[in-house]
Amino acid sequence: MTSGRHFLQIPGPTNIPDRVLRAMDRPIPDHRGPELPALVHAVVDGLRQVFQTRSGEIVIYPGSGTGAWEASIVNTLNPGDRALAFNIGHFSHLYAECARRFGVVVDEIDLPWSRGVSADLVRERLAGDVGRTYRAVLVVHNETSTGVTTNLRAIREAMRAADHPALLLVDVVSALGSIDFRFDEWDVDVALTGSQKGLMLPPGLAILCVGPRALAAGGQGRSPRYFFDWQPVVEEMRRGYFPYTPATLMLYGLREALAMLLEEGLPNVLARHARLAEAVRRAVRAWGLAMLCEDPSEYSQSLTAVVVPEHVDSDAVLRAAERLNLSLGTGLGRLKGRVFRVGHLGALNDLEVVATVAGMEMALRMAAVNVALGAGVATCQEFLMAQHLTPQR
């Protein structure tokens, strides 16, 4: 099936708006020339608005979320330092593993892969750390493998309640630009992401927002680092340049993507994600299937992990979807075969979600899951229509 567009509904990379593609379709500028500072300053300004920070330092590398993990660790922690982490899914486990590779002693608490990190548990663990030995708490805001969002505000409050000085390092890879995230208000020390999800760009950039305590920790750090040392990047970016050859065309795309997000208005962007996510969840319920996420207050607004019946291999649903020109996300790690994931983030609208739900419904039936054709689509349509009929304030 080659005509029409491919439905890329994995939880990132996401679809790239034509405006962003056009902004990138241009000659390469001289990255040491006069054009760069205005571009860099616009990108920094836009990113600060999306991270909801006034003064957090923006750090950009050619890379991806994994590179951003590494940067967040080597700049804030030393070999032998202790960190507290929570295994609530594939990515939170890998983030802890990344820290371990750099000699950090990580206490990684095993939790169910269907819930977020409990703030009570954070408070308990930190209060019990009498010698204040933890240097950092690692949290993934939105666990992309499970479709579960952790309440970061509550995590920061728990850290305050325990009166613990650990840094709060947060992975917002599948949250930023899709789920409310407030760097300043929640007093986050480092937030990190990649370009390919809510920011609507191709894969290719690692982006961090760094607060003053984390910057200070970086200055005294002993972890070996060169490319990922953020100090020279911060200094050069303030002048509008980089200490390496930047991914210049991606920066043009990023400037355009940020302009689009801010034109729509961040609150509207987040509300759109919440609406589309709810439409998908209603369809899943109409099929008689369950979300992996157990607590509705922790439902992800950027993706949904759908549990398939026991006799079904979720990858069979994916294979059927591919025949319909629809890509869905596979079950990761221990969830292989048990769930499939649908991304509803980035540049996406109501009718694209209705079509995606229709495709999922067909793929489920093709994979011998007994769902009634039309059930999910109708429920999704009803919900979205009602949203449009509700008078706007």
Ligand SMILES: Cc1ncc(COP(=O)(O)O)c(C=O)c1O
């Ligand atoms: C929450 C989360 N963290 C980290 C990563 C790793 O990022 P990347 O694949 O861009 O290296 C991903 C990738 O999907 C992710 O979803």
